[in-house]
Amino acid sequence: MNNQPYLKSLCLLGTDRQPVDAAKLSGPIASLIQELKELEPAEQVLHALSLDHYYRLAASKLPQLEEAIESVSITESAPHAPNAYYPVLHKILDID
Amino acid sequence: MFTEAQIQQLAPKESAFKAGKKLGHAQKWESLARSERAIWGSIKGSGKKPYLTQIDTTNLAYKCTCPSRQFPCKHAIGLLLVLSQDQAAIAPTEEPEYVADWMDKRTQRAEKIDKEEKELTEEEKQKKSTAKAKRQHSKLELTLAGVAELKLWLKDLMRIGILELPNRPPGYFDALMKRMVDAKAPRLAGWIRALRDLPFKDQHLWQNGAIDIISKLFLLIKAAENLDQYPKADQQAIQGLLGWTFNQKEIAADENSRSVKDQWLVLGSEEEIQDDLTILRYWLYGLASGEDALIIRFQNKFTNSTQEIPLVDGSVTEAELVFHPGLVPHRAFIKKQKEVHLSLPHLPPSYPAWAPFQADFIQTVQQDPWTNLRAGIVDHIQLVKKDHALMLVDANNHYQPVSAALDEDKISTLLINATGEPVKLSFVRRNDGMMPLGLFTDKSYQVL
Numbered sequence: 001m002n003n004q005p006y007l008k009s010l011c012l013l014g015t016d017r018q019p020v021d022a023a024k025l026s027g028p029i030a031s032l033i034q035e036l037k038e039l040e041p042a043e044q045v046l047h048a049l050s051l052d053h054y055y056r057l058a059a060s061k062l063p064q065l066e067e068a069i070e071s072v073s074i075t076e077s078a079p080h081a082p083n084a085y086y087p088v089l090h091k092i093l094d095i096d
Numbered sequence: 097m098f099t100e101a102q103i104q105q106l107a108p109k110e111s112a113f114k115a116g117k118k119l120g121h122a123q124k125w126e127s128l129a130r131s132e133r134a135i136w137g138s139i140k141g142s143g144k145k146p147y148l149t150q151i152d153t154t155n156l157a158y159k160c161t162c163p164s165r166q167f168p169c170k171h172a173i174g175l176l177l178v179l180s181q182d183q184a185a186i187a188p189t190e191e192p193e194y195v196a197d198w199m200d201k202r203t204q205r206a207e208k209i210d211k212e213e214k215e216l217t218e219e220e221k222q223k224k225s226t227a228k229a230k231r232q233h234s235k236l237e238l239t240l241a242g243v244a245e246l247k248l249w250l251k252d253l254m255r256i257g258i259l260e261l262p263n264r265p266p267g268y269f270d271a272l273m274k275r276m277v278d279a280k281a282p283r284l285a286g287w288i289r290a291l292r293d294l295p296f297k298d299q300h301l302w303q304n305g306a307i308d309i310i311s312k313l314f315l316l317i318k319a320a321e322n323l324d325q326y327p328k329a330d331q332q333a334i335q336g337l338l339g340w341t342f343n344q345k346e347i348a349a350d351e352n353s354r355s356v357k358d359q360w361l362v363l364g365s366e367e368e369i370q371d372d373l374t375i376l377r378y379w380l381y382g383l384a385s386g387e388d389a390l391i392i393r394f395q396n397k398f399t400n401s402t403q404e405i406p407l408v409d410g411s412v413t414e415a416e417l418v419f420h421p422g423l424v425p426h427r428a429f430i431k432k433q434k435e436v437h438l439s440l441p442h443l444p445p446s447y448p449a450w451a452p453f454q455a456d457f458i459q460t461v462q463q464d465p466w467t468n469l470r471a472g473i474v475d476h477i478q479l480v481k482k483d484h485a486l487m488l489v490d491a492n493n494h495y496q497p498v499s500a501a502l503d504e505d506k507i508s509t510l511l512i513n514a515t516g517e518p519v520k521l522s523f524v525r526r527n528d529g530m531m532p533l534g535l536f537t538d539k540s541y542q543v544l
Contacts, residue, residue, distance in 0.1 A: 011307055014257025042254035046314040053311035054465055058458055062450050062494040065480065065487070088423065089465050092319045 003029045003052055011049060015041035028055070047093055054089050098180045098438050101543075102408040107173055108166050116173025120181070128178065129189045135179055136195045139171055149175050150195050152202060155433050156406050159198055180438075235280050236323070239338055242279020243320045246272065246288075250314060258306050262296040276339075283339030287313045289370075301528075308527060315465055332421035337466055347418055348431050354419040355431060358382035360389070361412050361444060363471055363522045364533030364543055372396050378407045379471040379524055379533060380417070380428070386445035388471040389417050389428040405433050409543040410534070412437040423464035440541050446473035446520055449490040457525060470525050471533070476518040479510050486510075488521065488530055497529035506532065506544040513542075 006024045020041045022033040029048050036044045107113035119139065122128060126146055128137040136150040141162055149160040149171040158172035168176075179186070191199065216224070249272055253261075269292035276285035290309050294302040319326075319334045326334065329352060336342065347353050360380040368375040378391040391407065407413070415433040419425030447453040453472050460467050476491040479498075486498035486507065498507075513519060513535050520536035534543040 008303070008307060011254065011310070012257055012259045012303065014255050014259075016255045017257065040251065042251040045254050046250060046310070049307060050311045050315045050318075053308065054461065057461060060454075060458075062454055062496070065482070065489055065493045065495055088463055089315070092315055092322070092465070094318070094322065 003027070003048075004056065007045070007048055007052055010045050015045060020044055050093060051089065098176055098408065099410070100177065100180060102410060102438075103173060103176045103180060105408055106168060106176070106406055108168070112166050112168075112170055113173060115170035116168075117177060119170060119174025120177025122178050122182075122186075124174065125178065128175075128186050130179075130183075130186045131188055131191045131195075134191060134195055134199055135175060135186065136192070137175055137178070139174070141171075147171055148194060150198060151175055151179075152199060153179075154435050155202070156436055157202065235340070239279050239281050239335075239340075240320065240323075242276050242281050242284065243317055243338075245275060245279075246284060246313075247317050247321075250310065250317070253310070258303070258310070261291065261294070261306060262302070266292060280340065281338040283337060284313075284316070285339070287316075305527070312466055329421060330423060333423045333464075336421055336427075342420060344418070344429050347420060347429075353421070354425045355416055356382060356385055356387060356389075356419075357416045358385045358387070359412050359414050359437065359441060360417065361440065361541065362407050362409050363388075363473075364409050364524075365407070377469075378409075379522075380407075380413075381444055381471060381473065381522065383412065383440075383442060383444045388426070389419070390426055390469060390471075391417075391428055391430070405430055408436075410541055412440060424460050424467060426467070426470070440536075440539055443520070443536060443539060444473060446475050448475050449492050450474060450488075450494045450496055451490075451492065468525075468527070471522065472525070473520060473522045473536070475520050477514060477521040478518050479514040488514075488523075488532070491518065499526045499529040499531040501526065501528070502531055509544050510535075513537075 003025050007029070010018055010020060020033065022030055022037075025033055025048070029052055032048055032051055033044055036047055039047075103116075104110075104113045107116065118124075125137045125139050128135075130136070130153070133154045134150055134152055136148065138146040138148050141147045143163075145161075147160055147162040149158070149162075149169075151158050151172060158168040160169050160171045162169050162171055164170065269288050273285040273288045273292075276282065276288065287309055291306060294305050296302050316334075316337055320338060323331055323334055332342070348355075360382055363379040363381050365376060365378045368377070374395040376393040376395065378393075380389045380391060381387070382389070405413075413430070413433055414435045414437065416431045417428040418431045420427040420429070447456075453474055457467075457470060460470065474488075474490060478489050480487045480489045480495065486502075487495040488498060489495040498510075502510075510532055514521065522533045522536070522541075523530040524533060525531075532544055534541055536542075
């Protein structure tokens with residue numbers, strides 16, 4: 001499942017109008033939201049956005065001519081141990 | 097040898113270049129001569145005595161006895177143009193006293209600065225270091241207070257949703273930008289400015305752009321909040337990202353600073369004007385190391401650009417670059433320059449296709465999540481137009497979009513040169529695509 005559409009909608013509409021629902025997320029982003037459930041919803045979204053942004057970059061594929069540009073799902077392409085993939089990012093966000 | 101276009105880039109104004117061009121012929125000069133390190137000449141002006149103009153050709157610098165306040169003056173521009181046409185026609189000779197004096201003083205001044213740094217006693221060094229630590233502590237408190245306000249602002253934005261951003265008046269952003277400047281974190285103000293200036297007419301562009309900025313900004317806020325948990329080098333890197341400036345002499349003297357000696361090709365440059373400030377960015381590429389470096393210079397009506405070694409697009413400068421502290425050091429300054437080559441001695445190393453460049457970039461982002469504007473060179477690139485969009489296609493048919501910021505003139509040059517045979521292309525990676533900087537043909541480099 002690609003988390004980007006849901007995170008984008010949260011970001012566009014704001015957490016006052018659309019509460020954060022961890023069930024609509026998957027993979028490491030869903031775990032992150034669970035881990036941060038004590039924080040305000042707005043701060044949870046900020047954490048998730050930062051993580052998702054870089055995961056998508058790491059998983060991005062170069063587009064090929066005669067092939068449509070497609071966004072890549074994190075859960076499809078991200079490594080199983082993402083904290084080993086982005087140690088600096090995880091350290092900054094203080095997550096396992 | 098400098099080309100006419102490069103000399104035009106050095107001129108302070110278009111009118112100065114035009115005036116200099118009229119003097120760019122050997123017959124206009126009463127005398128002309130050169131040594132291994134300088135060129136000089138005399139030329140009749142409006143005064144009684146002819147003006148004496150001289151140029152340091154190793155560490156580009158100019159001096160002229162004319163009363164002009166422009167720098168370089170039209171005589172220096174004229175002399176450079178004479179040099180660009182036929183250097184061999186001016187026979188090398190011994191320097192007259194006024195040229196030798198000036199050149200020797202320039203060398204001595206550089207040596208004196210090095211010596212002064214080394215002559216501080218241990219006690220003086222300790223005193224200096226304590227005072228600096230105290231200043232830094234106060235500054236950090238100020239910055240962290242600003243960071244806390246910014247975090248609150250971002251959380252409010254997340255609560256109300258970014259769909260409100262296009263309706264916000266400029267004052268909504270400007271007040272926060274001023275606050276960040278007061279908090280000694282001007283680069284945070286830069287992120288807010290980027291949010292304010294998003295292209296709100298293009299829904300896809302502004303929404304994705306805003307999310308990109310917010311993601312990176314929040315990460316920076318978290319890094320600042322936990323600053324004391326990082327090693328010193330990383331702390332300095334994060335302080336740099338917040339906008340703290342570091343003294344170049346101190347960076348150069350720091351044994352942990354990274355420095356690279358190489359022949360640096362100036363791939364290209366860009367100018368950005370923010371209020372009264374002009375920001376000049378130069379992308380350099382090491383001909384031996386294959387490393388890219390970014391040199392940023394700031395100019396306003398109070399700065400004296402004559403203090404800095406001029407950089408000219410397409411020239412090769414043999415120099416030692418020192419890198420600012422960074423998680424992956426990228427921004428640099430020139431510590432010592434030996435010589436400027438006006439032609440390319442050999443082709444630089446390059447990526448054979450987009451995939452290895454992309455892999456290297458992602459690896460860099462893993463170490464420095466804020467990495468941006470990295471320059472590179474890729475072989476076998478062809479420009480292709482698909483659905484009104486321009487794309488740079490490699491030998492494997494992989495492509496990267498061309499940045500929307502590329503202007504029409506440069507697109508035309510690219511269309512002429514890169515639609516037939518594939519070319520070796522230099523570029524800067526921006527968020528919205530690649531910004532081509534120049535092309536390599538045989539052993540020469542053409543700036544777009």
